[in-house]
Structure formats: structure tokens, C-alpha cells
Amino acid sequence: xxxxxxxxxxxxxxxxxxxxxxxxxxxxxxxxxxxxxxxxxxxxxxxxxxxxxxxxxxxxxxxxxxxxxxxxxxxxxxxxxxxxxxxxxxxxxxxxxxx
Amino acid sequence: xxxxxxxxxxxxxxxxxxxxxxxxxxxxxxxxxxxxxxxxxxxxxxxxxxxxxxxxxxxxxxxxxxxxxxxxxxxxxxxxxxxxxxxxxxxxxxxxxxxxxxxxxxxxxxxxxxxxxxxxxxxxxxxxxxxxxxxxxxxxxxxxxxxxxxxxxxxxxxxxxxxxxxxxxxxxxxxxxxxxxxxxxxxxxxxxxxxxxxxxxxxxxxxxxxxxxxxxxxxxxxxxxxxxxxxxxxxxxxxxxxxxxxxxxxxxxxxxxxxxxxxxxxxxxxxxxxxxxxxxxxxxxxxxxxxxxxxxxxxxxxxxxxxxxxxxxxxxxxxxxxxxxxxxxxxxxxxxxxxxxxxxxxxxxxxxxxxxxxxxxxxxxxxxxxxxxxxxxxxxxxxxxxxxxxxxxxxxxxxxxxxxxxxxxxxxxxxxxxxxxxxxxxxxxxxxxxxxxxxxxxxxxxxxxxxxxxxxxxxxxxxxxxxxxxxxxxxxxxxxxxxxxxxxxxxxxxxxxxxxxxxxxxxxxxxxxxxxxxxxxxxxxxxxxxxxxxxxxxxxxxxxxxxxxxxxxxxxxxxxxxxxxxxxxxxxxxxxxxxxxxxxxxxxxxxxxxxxxxxxxxxxx
Numbered sequence: 001x002x003x004x005x006x007x008x009x010x011x012x013x014x015x016x017x018x019x020x021x022x023x024x025x026x027x028x029x030x031x032x033x034x035x036x037x038x039x040x041x042x043x044x045x046x047x048x049x050x051x052x053x054x055x056x057x058x059x060x061x062x063x064x065x066x067x068x069x070x071x072x073x074x075x076x077x078x079x080x081x082x083x084x085x086x087x088x089x090x091x092x093x094x095x096x097x098x099x
Numbered sequence: 100x101x102x103x104x105x106x107x108x109x110x111x112x113x114x115x116x117x118x119x120x121x122x123x124x125x126x127x128x129x130x131x132x133x134x135x136x137x138x139x140x141x142x143x144x145x146x147x148x149x150x151x152x153x154x155x156x157x158x159x160x161x162x163x164x165x166x167x168x169x170x171x172x173x174x175x176x177x178x179x180x181x182x183x184x185x186x187x188x189x190x191x192x193x194x195x196x197x198x199x200x201x202x203x204x205x206x207x208x209x210x211x212x213x214x215x216x217x218x219x220x221x222x223x224x225x226x227x228x229x230x231x232x233x234x235x236x237x238x239x240x241x242x243x244x245x246x247x248x249x250x251x252x253x254x255x256x257x258x259x260x261x262x263x264x265x266x267x268x269x270x271x272x273x274x275x276x277x278x279x280x281x282x283x284x285x286x287x288x289x290x291x292x293x294x295x296x297x298x299x300x301x302x303x304x305x306x307x308x309x310x311x312x313x314x315x316x317x318x319x320x321x322x323x324x325x326x327x328x329x330x331x332x333x334x335x336x337x338x339x340x341x342x343x344x345x346x347x348x349x350x351x352x353x354x355x356x357x358x359x360x361x362x363x364x365x366x367x368x369x370x371x372x373x374x375x376x377x378x379x380x381x382x383x384x385x386x387x388x389x390x391x392x393x394x395x396x397x398x399x400x401x402x403x404x405x406x407x408x409x410x411x412x413x414x415x416x417x418x419x420x421x422x423x424x425x426x427x428x429x430x431x432x433x434x435x436x437x438x439x440x441x442x443x444x445x446x447x448x449x450x451x452x453x454x455x456x457x458x459x460x461x462x463x464x465x466x467x468x469x470x471x472x473x474x475x476x477x478x479x480x481x482x483x484x485x486x487x488x489x490x491x492x493x494x495x496x497x498x499x500x501x502x503x504x505x506x507x508x509x510x511x512x513x514x515x516x517x518x519x520x521x522x523x524x525x526x527x528x529x530x531x532x533x534x535x536x537x538x539x540x541x542x543x544x545x546x547x548x549x550x551x552x553x554x555x556x557x558x559x560x561x562x563x564x565x566x567x568x569x570x571x572x573x574x575x576x577x578x579x580x581x582x583x584x585x586x587x588x589x590x591x592x593x594x595x596x597x598x599x600x601x602x603x604x605x606x607x608x609x610x611x612x613x614x615x616x617x618x619x620x621x622x623x624x625x626x627x628x629x630x631x632x633x634x635x636x637x638x639x640x641x642x643x644x645x646x647x648x649x650x651x652x653x654x655x656x657x658x659x660x661x662x663x664x665x666x667x668x669x670x671x672x673x674x675x676x677x678x679x680x681x682x683x684x685x686x687x688x689x690x691x692x693x694x695x696x697x698x699x700x701x702x703x704x
Contacts, residue, residue: 018691021684021687022684022687022688022691023684091683091684092682095681095682
């Protein structure tokens with residue numbers, strides 16, 4: 001495996017995540033997509049750390065994991081609230097500001 | 100205390116009184132207390148002015164000024180406010196304060212049947228007027244003078260409309276305000292032009308000949324409004340709707356003299372504009388004659404005096420036009436005394452009879468001997484009867500015109516002198532002699548001391564003030580009079596004309612109260628309404644037409660353009676709104692597209 005294959009894999013992961021983010025209507029699906037994109041970034045960190053020799057890049061990957069955990073906690077809380085008010089978790093329902 | 104400090108008291112004491120009365124309602128609502136406050140502060144102003152005159156006599160003029168407006172830029176602005184005390188402003192301060200004190204004292208008697216609250220309002224206005232007039236008189240530059248000028252106009256409006264429930268009074272107040280405001284535009288534009296040419300508001304500025312003519316002509320427009328010169332005199336007779344003491348103070352003695360005072364002050368400017376001076380001489384003389392004719396045919400005693408005021412202001416301006424600032428200024432001071440006296444005496448009569456119409460008076464000499472005596476003293480002074488104050492000053496004016504070879508104005512003023520005696524003789528005969536024409540006239544009686552005292556003071560001044568002409572000449576040291584010296588010459592022609600005027604009046608109205616045929620036809624011809632009608636016509640045909648056209652253009656062209664632009668954006672926005680779905684994913688999609696476009700651009704550029 002070379003750096004390039006890693007980056008291509010990362011880009012593919014990111015694109016998959018972005019596609020999911022843009023097309024999913026289900027809130028949990030959107031959260032999952034964000035996780036995929038975050039992990040694409042993580043893969044970049046680790047790959048550059050490994051091939052570039054700057055080992056503190058791996059430390060950043062741990063930070064990102066912590067960050068995504070916090071983000072998922074907030075995201076799921078929002079999903080809970082959405083479910084409580086609308087009896088469903090489709091993000092299209094949260095359009096009160098438009099009206 | 101220095102001279103300018105006394106002058107400051109003269110200016111600001113009435114302001115203190117006006118503020119007291121305006122802010123402290125308990126004082127204002129108690130009419131008598133308000134009158135006491137106002138008169139006390141007017142007296143303080145008088146004392147300050149007298150000490151200012153004494154100081155000027157001993158040590159010459161001096162100033163107290165502070166920087167007021169200052170700025171840099173292409174035309175640096177540096178304007179001061181304060182008091183400018185010299186031989187012209189100090190006597191003027193004293194004259195204004197003296198007449199105002201007399202008038203305020205007289206008002207306590209004249210308005211005794213008004214409610215206290217309404218009297219309090221009256222005295223608040225009076226104090227404000229006195230302040231603004233003193234501010235104008237003591238102004239060290241034309242900008243402060245303009246401020247005083249405008250407040251004077253506003254208080255004039257308030258005082259004419261004092262009986263605001265009377266429609267005619269309210270209309271007269273509005274008319275006076277409109278006409279004088281129209282004229283004041285001249286002063287404002289003139290000031291701006293003066294500043295543009297010289298960068299200052301001083302009346303000693305040096306100008307190019309054309310600029311001087313333009314600026315002074317604009318000033319003359321303002322003077323025509325304030326000093327009621329033809330054709331802007333129409334507001335003054337209507338202003339007689341105000342209480343008679345107001346007419347005495349504002350519309351005879353002081354406020355209308357502000358125009359003359361402006362010309363006296365700005366004499367260095369006017370001296371640079373010979374054309375304006377000539378115009379002023381003809382304008383003044385023409386108004387003097389025209390207004391004297393109109394005074395002859397009035398049936399309302401106050402209107403006789405109002406037209407007489409127009410006429411006398413015309414005399415003063417004619418003298419100023421001839422370049423004799425001193426003659427005009429001297430007549431301004433004597434006129435302030437005798438015209439205030441005449442109005443107050445007329446007020447005393449009107450108070451007793453309850454009407455302005457001379458046809459309701461008659462035979463009052465037995466009932467009101469003191470009023471008759473002071474009225475006759477004032478009339479003799481006004482007509483220039485030898486020895487009375489008006490004789491000296493008016494003769495000086497007529498003399499100055501002949502010295503400067505202005506023969507047409509000279510003739511007009513001589514004829515005016517004859518007419519003055521004629522209409523005053525008529526007013527005396529119709530008011531005080533002949534049979535009683537009404538029930539009220541039969542039961543008329545002298546007023547109380549608060550009204551008698553001002554009459555006596557002013558009568559003494561109307562008789563004696565003329566003998567102080569030489570002193571005033573030395574004090575004022577206006578660099579004009581004919582050969583740079585004041586010498587009084589006995590003007591025989593004018594005196595004979597004045598005497599014959601009284602004789603003709605006696606012949607015409609001594610035995611009968613019928614108007615002679617000549618006077619009746621003159622009345623029909625010179626009916627004051629024609630100038631007013633001209634204005635109404637000008638208003639309908641000119642102003643309304645122009646405003647209709649302007650309204651059409653505004654509605655269908657200017658507004659239409661604005662509306663088209665507005666609806667373009669309104670409709671466009673209504674379309675563009677659809678882009679904003681409110682769905683975050685759509686925005687994210689747009690952002691991603693943008694990011695990709697940026698990435699592609701950064702690689703391929």
C-alpha cells in the first residue's frame with residue numbers, strides 16, 4: 001500500500017459520506033454519514049503520519065475520534081428531541097423557521 | 100462692572116424672566132406675579148442698558164465675545180457670539196428696554212379682564228420678545244443678528260395671535276409670519292452669499308461692487324418684510340389684531356425698526372452698493388407717501404397708526420438710502436417713543452370705548468383729558484410740529500435727501516409730511532372731539548395709574564427727546580451725516596407743511612364727521628385690499644398652478660420611476676426567494692458544489 005492508495009481510499013470514503021449526507025432524510029443516517037466523512041479525514045491523518053514520518057498525526061486521529069464521539073452525543077440528543085416533537089426522525093420535518 | 104457686562108445684563112435678564120415664566124407654571128398661572136417678574140427683569144434690562152450707555156459715553160464702545168462656531172476646511176468658519184456695545188447699540192438697547200418696560204406696565208392695566216393664566220402667557224411672550232430684540236441689537240455680527248431676527252419674528256407671531264380663539268387674529272398671525280418669513284429668506288441667502296464672498300459674517304466686510312449690490316439687495320428684501328415696506332407691508336395693518344400694547348411695542352416702536360437697525364448696522368456694506376442705496380431711498384420715500392395716503396382713509400384708529408408706522412419707517416429707510424445713517428437712526432429712536440405713546444394712548448381709548456372704530460368714539464376730551472393731551476403730544480411729535488421730538492429727526496431726514504440731491508424722494512417726503520399732519524389731525528378730531536358717537540364713549544373714563552404712568556413717561560420723551568439729537572450724534576459717531584457734522588437747520592418748508600396739514604384737517608373734520616368727497620374717492624381708490632388681492636391672485640394663478648404641475652410631475656414621473664425600480668426588486672425577490680428552501684441539505688449541496696468548483700479552479704488555473 002502506498003500513500004496514494006490510502007488517499008484514494010480516503011477520498012472515496014469522503015465522497016460516500018458526502019453523498020449520504022446530501023441524500024439521506026433519516027436523521028440517524030445523516031449522523032452515520034458524518035462519521036464516515038470524519039473517518040476519511042482520520043485515515044488521511046494516519047496515512048500522512050505513517051508515510052511522512054510525523055508521528056503526532058496519529059495523536060490527531062485520536063482527537064478526531066473524541067470529537068466525533070462528542071458530536072454523536074449531541075446529534076443523538078437532537079434526534080431524540082426531533083422524535084419527541086414530531087413522532088418521527090425525518091430532518092425535513094424540522095422546518096419551523098421557514099414558516 | 101465693565102460696559103459689556105451691563106450690556107449682557109440688558110440682553111439676558113429678559114431671557115431669565117422668559118425661562119422662569121415658561122418653566123415655572125405656578126408663577127405663570129398667577130397673572131399678577133408673572134407681570135411683576137416680567138416687569139422686574141425688564142427694568143433690570145433697562146438699568147443694564149442705561150449703564151451701558153453711560154459706559155460708552157465715558158470710555159467708548161467695547162465688546163464681549165466668545166467663540167461660538169469654529170471649523171477648518173476650505174472656507175474656515177469662525178463666528179463669535181456676545182455683545183457689541185457702541186454708540187449705536189447702547190442707546191438702542193436703552194430705547195428698546197425703556198419702551199418695553201412702559202408697555203409691560205401698561206399691559207397690566209390693559210389686560211386686566213383676561214384670565215390670570217392667559218396673562219402669564221402674555222408676559223412670558225413679552226419677556227422672550229425683549230430678549231430676542233436685545234440679542235439682535237447687541238449682535239457683534241450678522242449671524243447673531245439673524246438669530247435675534249428670527250426669534251423676534253416668532254414672538255411677533257405668538258403675540259399677534261394672543262387671542263388665538265379669534266379667527267381673524269389667528270389668520271393675521273399666520274399672515275405676518277408668512278410674509279416676514281418670505282422676506283427673511285433674503286437675509287438668509289444674503290448671509291450665505293456674504294459668507295461665500297468673504298468667509299465671515301461681519302458687516303465691515305469688503306466686497307466687489309457687484310457682490311455688494313447683490314448681498315445688500317437681498318438684505319433689503321428682508322428689511323422690506325420686517326419693516327413693512329411696499330409691497331410687503333400687507334401684514335402690518337392686519338397685525339393690529341393683537342392686543343394694543345403689543346402693537347405699540349412690536350409693530351411700532353421696536354420690532355419693525357429691526358429692519359432699519361439692520362441697515363444702520365450694515366452701513367459699511369450698503370455704502371459699497373450705490374444702486375441699493377438709491378433703491379432704498381426711492382422705496383422708502385414711495386412707501387412713506389403711499390402709506391400716508393392709506394392712513395388718511397382708515398376708519399380704525401389702530402390701522403391709522405399702523406399705516407403711519409409704515410410711512411415713518413419709509414422715512415427712515417429713505418434717509419439710509421441717502422447715506423445718512425444718523426438721520427435714520429435718530430428718527431428710529433424718536434419714533435420709538437412717540438409711536439409707542441400714540442399706540443398706548445390709542446389703547447387707553449380702546450380700553451375705555453371697547454372698539455377700534457373711530458366712528459364709535461368722539462368727544463372723549465372731556466372724559467379722558469390726560470389721554471387726549473398725550474395723544475396730541477405724540478401726534479405733534481409724529482407730524483413734526485416745531486419743538487417736538489419728531490420735528491428734529493424728520494427734518495434731518497428731509498434735509499439729508501435734499502443735500503444728496505434726491506429730489507423725487509425729497510418731494511415725496513415733503514408731501515408725506517403734509518399728509519402725516521392731515522391724518523393725525525383727522526384722528527385727533529374724530530376720536531376726541533365732536534359729539535359722543537356711542538354709549539361707551541359717553542361713559543368712558545381715564546385708566547388707572549399703571550396705564551397713566553407709561554403714557555406720561557413716553558409723552559415727556561416724545562416732547563423732549565429731540566433736544567438730545569446732538570448728544571446722540573456724538574455718541575453714535577456714524578460716519579455719515581451730510582458733511583460729517585451734526586448741525587440742526589430749521590426746516591421751514593416741512594414745518595409749514597405740517598402746520599397746514601393740521602389746519603386742513605381742522606377745516607375738513609373740525610365741524611363735521613362726514614368724510615369729504617375727495618377722501619371718500621381716495622378711500623375707494625386706495626382701498627388697501629388691492630395689494631392683498633394681488634397676492635391672492637398671484638397665489639391662485641402662480642403658486643397653485645405651479646404646484647399643480649409640480650404635483651403631476653411628482654406623481655406620474657418621479658414617483659412612477661421610483662415605483663418601477665421598487666417593483667422590479669420586489670418581483671425579482673419573490674422569484675429569488677424560492678432558492679431559499681430552508682433545507683440544510685440543499686445548502687450543503689450548494690456548498691459542496693462550490694468547494695469542488697474551487698478545487699477544480701485551483702488545480703486548472
